[in-house]
Amino acid sequence: MTKAIRIHANGGPEVMRWEDVPTPEPARGEVLIRHAAVGLNYIDVYYRTGLYKTALPATIGMEGSGTVLALGEGVTELEVGDRIAYAGGPVGAYATERVIAEDRLVKLPEAIGFETAAAMMLQGLTAQYLLHRTFPVTAGQTILVHAAAGGVGLILCQWAKHLGATVIGVVSTAEKAELAHQHGAAHVIVGQTNLAAEVKRLTGGAMVPVVYDSVGRDTFTASLDSLAPLGMMVTFGSASGPVPPVDVGMLSAKGSLFLTRPTLATYTAKRAELVAMANDLFSVVASGAVVIRVNQTFPLSAAAAAHTALEARQTTGSTVLLP
Ligand code: NDP
Numbered sequence: 001m002t003k004a005i006r007i008h009a010n011g012g013p014e015v016m017r018w019e020d021v022p023t024p025e026p027a028r029g030e031v032l033i034r035h036a037a038v039g040l041n042y043i044d045v046y047y048r049t050g051l052y053k054t055a056l057p058a059t060i061g062m063e064g065s066g067t068v069l070a071l072g073e074g075v076t077e078l079e080v081g082d083r084i085a086y087a088g089g090p091v092g093a094y095a096t097e098r099v100i101a102e103d104r105l106v107k108l109p110e111a112i113g114f115e116t117a118a119a120m121m122l123q124g125l126t127a128q129y130l131l132h133r134t135f136p137v138t139a140g141q142t143i144l145v146h147a148a149a150g151g152v153g154l155i156l157c158q159w160a161k162h163l164g165a166t167v168i169g170v171v172s173t174a175e176k177a178e179l180a181h182q183h184g185a186a187h188v189i190v191g192q193t194n195l196a197a198e199v200k201r202l203t204g205g206a207m208v209p210v211v212y213d214s215v216g217r218d219t220f221t222a223s224l225d226s227l228a229p230l231g232m233m234v235t236f237g238s239a240s241g242p243v244p245p246v247d248v249g250m251l252s253a254k255g256s257l258f259l260t261r262p263t264l265a266t267y268t269a270k271r272a273e274l275v276a277m278a279n280d281l282f283s284v285v286a287s288g289a290v291v292i293r294v295n296q297t298f299p300l301s302a303a304a305a306a307h308t309a310l311e312a313r314q315t316t317g318s319t320v321l322l323p
Pocket of ligand 1: 040041042043122123126147148149150151152153170171172173176214215218236237238239240241262263264265310311312313314315316317
């Protein structure tokens with residue numbers, strides 16, 4: 001047997017239960033892993049509430065690090081005892097042990113500890129593709145980052161600064177503003193009112209070529225209004241709720257804007273891309289250009305308390321659950 005957080009119905013944090021479950025057997029191409037650490041991500045809230053669907057009962061969770069315990073048939077790249085990490089579906093990370101396809105795992109370099117790995121794989125790979133592929137950020141650009149003191153946010157701020165960009169962050173409190181500032185945001189706007197006017201002031205009227213918006217419903221229109229003509233609106237999360245259906249005419253009226261709703265799953269679908277992105281992440285973390293802030297840890301059995309804190313906007317940086 002092993003231990004897992006399972007949900008039998010969608011709902012609030014209280015639907016998560018710490019249960020005994022049979023230890024799964026790795027099928028062909030899969031390995032059994034023991035988690036050293038599990039990452040907490042906002043997507044876990046979407047699966048718990050039912051905004052994203054999965055068959056019930058379910059063990060949620062999309063990210064972890066640990067050690068290979070057993071190999072299924074046909075596994076060629078990994079050995080028992082290898083240190084590994086992963087980010088992405090299928091759900092099942094909130095467990096002491098789980099099975100997962102070999103081709104979704106990456107080997108961890110010695111320099112990256114288990115807690116750092118569990119904290120950064122999903123949020124760091126997301127920052128990697130957002131800054132390099134969704135909209136390739138270049139030196140000299142000024143960009144807008146929402147939830148700048150959050151898990152993805154602190155990584156985006158540091159990495160964008162490393163690329164030579166000027167980051168305008170958006171946060172909800174003065175303490176978070178200070179944190180975002182310490183992690184690379186040149187300017188930080190506190191609160192979401194008058195966002196476009198503040199961006200106009202900070203950019204001398206030029207506005208920004210890209211907005212990375214993970215807040216969703218509450219900030220969508222203000223983000224569009226913060227873009228320069230031909231700017232790219234990257235709406236990549238729904239922390240305040242999903243964005244309602246969009247009138248595409250709005251994109252022409254506001255300056256021939258581009259709009260994308262990217263997901264990590266698309267950008268890591270090909271194994272070669274996953275490995276290249278992970279290597280890029282490992283190298284910026286190993287060089288110290290991006291520091292992974294694990295600002296909260298909870299026992300895995302207390303995942304409900306972690307969700308409550310995340311949804312109440314009480315967390316900063318990354319959060320790790322310990323089995
Ligand atoms: P965060 O640590 O960023 O936590 C969410 C933050 O969102 C809060 O701290 C809060 O910051 C801000 N926020 C704004 N409005 C609300 C609201 N109404 N309720 C709660 N929080 C709010 O989480 P993650 O780093 O895990 O994820 C950030 C976002 O990125 C999420 O929306 C997630 O879904 C998305 N994401 C998308 C991916 C993709 O590939 N598409 C992959 C990874 C993450 P503040 O108080 O400063 O406003």
